[in-house]
Every structure is written in structure tokens, then in C-alpha cells.
Amino acid sequence: MTEFETEEVHRVLYVNPHRNGNAVTIGLEIKGGRKLALDLSPEEGAKIVDGLARTRFAVSGNLVGGIVSKVASVDIDADALGQAVIATFRAGTAILGRFAIPPDLALKMGPGLQSQAEQVLRTEALLKKPTGRN
Numbered sequence: 352m353t354e355f356e357t358e359e360v361h362r363v364l365y366v367n368p369h370r371n372g373n374a375v376t377i378g379l380e381i382k383g384g385r386k387l388a389l390d391l392s393p394e395e396g397a398k399i400v401d402g403l404a405r406t407r408f409a410v411s412g413n414l415v416g417g418i419v420s421k422v423a424s425v426d427i428d429a430d431a432l433g434q435a436v437i438a439t440f441r442a443g444t445a446i447l448g449r450f451a452i453p454p455d456l457a458l459k460m461g462p463g464l465q466s467q468a469e470q471v472l473r474t475e476a477l478l479k480k481p482t483g484r485n
Contacts, residue, residue, distance in 0.1 A: 358381045358382060358387075359381065359382045360379050360380070360381055361380045361381065361382060362379070362380045363377065363378070363379055363380075364378035364379060364380055364386065365377070365378040365446075366378075366448070368449075372393070373392065373393070374390050374391060374392055374393070375390075375391050375393065375396045376388055376389065376390050376391075377389045377391065377396075422440045422441070422442060422447060423441055423442050423443055424440075424441045425438055425439065425440050425441070426438070426439040426441070427439075427463055427464060427467050428467060429467045429468075429470035429471045429474060430451065430471055430474075431474070432474070432475075432478065433471050433472070433473075433474030433475030433476070433477070433478050434451070434471065434475065435451035435452055435453060435454065435457075435471060436451075436452045436453075436454060436457040436464055436467040436468050436471055437449060437450070437451055437452075438450045438452060438464075452464065452468075454468040454469075454471040454472050454475075455468075457471070
């Protein structure tokens with residue numbers, strides 16, 4: 352069996368999916384202020400998330416399954432390419448996560464998302480409209 356060196360992680364600095372969807376980079380601050388970035392495939396990242404989701408955390412004195420973060424704000428924007436409504440969840444200045452929501456689903460999720468979904472659909476229609484030029 353291989354021996355592993357264990358380091359205490361003081362905080363997660365960022366979790367950034369790559370644009371091509373083939374990897375995610377996780378930035379960590381380790382004991383002593385050292386920083387470490389990990390590039391993971393979606394499959395390996397899913398293993399970490401699955402393992403953490405099975406852990407139980409205490410929140411306000413109650414045991415809750417999974418990871419719980421208090422969301423302070425949500426920014427809702429239309430994707431410039433007309434493909435999705437982007438929901439960015441924040442806790443203070445830290446970004447907890449970004450989600451691309453298909454416009455047809457966003458239309459069903461309430462007024463805050465409906466207007467952005469309509470904007471995505473308009474942008475998508477404009478981008479697909481032929482210009483008549485060759």
C-alpha cells in the first residue's frame with residue numbers, strides 16, 4: 352500500500368470548471384499558507400463530491416446530510432451566446448457555484464428566471480437568424 356502525506360486544508364480558494372467541460376480546477380490553501388491547484392476530470396471530481404455528500408455536518412446544532420452552504424445572494428444573467436440562464440450563487444464575495452439552466456426549464460422556475468430565459472431565447476433566435484450574406 353502506498354503511503355500518503357496528509358496536509359490540512361485551511362480553505363478552498365476556488366472551484367472552476369474548464370470551458371470545454373473536460374476538467375475542473377480546484378484551488379486550495381494548505382497549512383502554512385501554501386497553495387495547491389488540482390486539475391480533475393469530471394469523473395474524479397464527482398467522486399470527491401459523492402464522498403463529501405455522504406459526510407454528515409452539524410448545522411445550527413442539527414445534523415444534516417451533505418454539504419450545506421448559506422447563500423447570501425444569487426445573480427441571474429442571460430448567457431451571451433443564447434444557450435442558458437446563468438445562476439451564480441454567492442456567500443459574501445465567494446462564488447459558491449455557477450449553474451447553466453436551459454431556458455425552457457428556467458421559464459418554469461419563477462419570474463426572476465423567466466425574464467432572463469426570455470432574453471436567452473431572443474439572443475438564440477438572433478444568433479441563428481440568417482444574415483443573407485455569403
